[in-house]
Amino acid sequence: MLKNPKIKTIMKTIFITFALLLFSFFLKAQNNENITIGKKEVITSKVLNENRTLWIYTPKITSQSPNPDKRYPVLYLLDGSAHFYSTVGIIQQHSQANGNGTLPEMIVVAIENTNRVRDFVPSNDLDNPNPFIEFLSSELIPHIDKNYKTAPYKMLVGHSLGGLTVIDILTNFTELFNAHIAIEPSMWYDNEKNLTNTISRFPKQNMNGKRLFIGTANTLPKGMEFSQLKNDKSFETQHIRSIFKLDKFLKANTNGLIYGSKYYENETHNTVPLISEYDGLRFIFDFYLLDATEKDFTDSTDLIASKLKIHYANVTEKMGYMNAAPEAFINYFAYEALGKQHYNKAKALFELNIEWYPESSNVYDSYADYYLAQKDTTNAISNYQKALEINGNAETRSKLDSLTAKVILKPETIDLQKYAGVYVIETYNISIVLEIRDNKLIAKVPGQEDDEFEFQSEHIFTVKGKQGYKVTFEMDGDKPKGFTSVQPNGTFQATFKNK
Missing domain, CATH: 1.25.40.10 (Tetratricopeptide repeat domain)
Structure with a gap:
């Protein structure tokens, strides 16, 4: 009955048709409703002996076609309150908006800080790891898996000291996450002791299939050229030099790791997270976008x-x-x-x-x-x-x-007359007129060709010449209250207004 606009271009994504359904999401923004992209949740940690606040985004919050049975990969975000909005925006834009399917829909679990240094500095003693890692593995991840529709694919994203934690977990707790994004990791910390341990322990781990992206900002002292960095030994450059040492090592010793990195000449330590999150996610999911052309869909x-x-x-x-x-x-x-x-x-x-x-x-x-x-x-x-x-x-x-041939029904005009009248799909402010013409129930929609509703059973019709369309009327006795139109590309509800 209600027709979607003709698809002129089939984008290289399997989610193109759902872009049409997102139209109502933008309509909501025009009504005086709050726009919500997540919720806060507090869990009690016995390991850390404190409460921890989480910022959580789930795809159903922004989806106009949520699937209650679908399970989603989970992205765990360190320094959560600082990076939640940008990360959710990137994911929603590239998994739901405008027909994009470059990233999968995913759950985001952003962890608020309480004691950042305590949580993000590695212990360097594998027999006594940082309690924060035990909190992640034994409390937080099981809690999320129990209470949300999670799939067995987990990512960890961290910036600065959080990036150091990402490298520590990849190196020493390899099975905890599938993919990692380390943004400006503080490999300089403790006179590069963690860098030394990483280089020593990394080759002993099975990294097959694991993914890592490192984003590095331009933190060179003012006036220093990049070419001078190789011979510089100053404390001012230790941060960037330590990251490049790790980068050089990883490129030569992947050990099964799928590794990517990028240097951002025009970004600082504090401006680089957003673009690194974007590039990191695109790198991690470089296999996700469907390689198809318009011809593939239309021929x-x-x-x-x-x-x-x-x-x-x-x-x-x-x-x-x-x-x-x-x-x-x-x-x-x-x-x-x-x-x-x-x-x-x-x-x-x-x-x-x-x-x-x-x-x-x-x-x-x-x-x-x-x-x-x-x-x-x-x-x-x-x-x-x-x-x-x-x-x-x-x-x-x-x-x-x-x-x-168990049911043979042929309604007369008088039976059809009760369905005639003006109906409105309020979400889209579209009026539909149903009228009787030559003993047929005809639907008139502005700007579209008329459709004939074909009677199937009491209050149920199909649309002549179209497969997969069903129109079900809701009645109050012999008077219609409205109808629901189920189509291959969506479900639409109309309310009866007048005869």
Whole structure:
């Protein structure tokens, strides 16, 4: 019924269609509502003998199509209150906004400081590690895993002394995190003792598949050229020299580590975190963006199904748990292909959804729609039955009954008349007029072609000539209160206004 604008460009991302659904997020900002990007939570640490405040962001806060069953990787952020807003902004922009899919959606757990030096200075005694690390491993991470929808992929980000902690954890507690971003790590601390220990212990660890990005600012004394740094021994340059020593060592001794670094000539110690967070996340997830063109999505071949399958197999391997394109995304392009009679492409996409989401009733209902379009009644009935075994959806039941001739309904004009009138989708301020024309219920939307609602069962209609559309009226006796339109690319609710 309600149509999305035509997609003119398919961006190199699997999340393009969800950009359309984010429109209502921006509408919310125009209503006098608070814009919330996180919450504070306090946990009691027995290890540290104190309460610790967390700033927590979850993707559902900013998503307009939240999936209650989806699990997310977790980014743990040191110096949390200083970097929470910038980190969340980068992640939301590159995982949800404007169809971007360069990063996965993720949970952010930012840890407020209480005693920064105590927490971030390594003990250098592996038998008696810094209690803060025990707090992370035995209290904080289990707490987050218990109370949030987490996936088994964890990242740690730290700046300055926090960056030193990141390097310490990577070196000595390698299994704790999958990926690390160390921004301006204080490798100079304690006369580079931690740097020496890192260089000594690093080769003994199995770093296979671990990822590290180091961002380094320009902290050279005023007037000093970069070329002079090599021969300089002053305390003023010890910070930057110690980072470059570590960088040189890591490039020569990766030990299975996937390592990247960048020097920011025009950034200072305090301005470099934001750009390092961005570059670090892009480096860590350099495999995440789908390499596909507009033609892949719009042509008649089934190549896009193969590309999606190969891509997400790679993402799954890199992240260590099952990853797949969203079910609604695949369904959208499958129905689009079906409407264009690109049957091989539609079939491949519907089957991909069944492979990835075998517990979803909708994937079988959609596959049955494909067979119905092919006039293969036997397979259509079989898949509608599979869908009903999982979820007794009324629309699916109506489709199956129609095929098996258990229900034959043909409403008269008088029956349709009760649905006629003016309805409003208030979220978008769009008026829809339903009128009776030649004994048919016709929907009129400004700027769009008229659609015919085809009666399926009591108060349930489909849209003629369109697969995957269902309109269900909510009634008060014989008077409509509104309707819900379920489409391959979204769900829309309309309220009855007048006749």
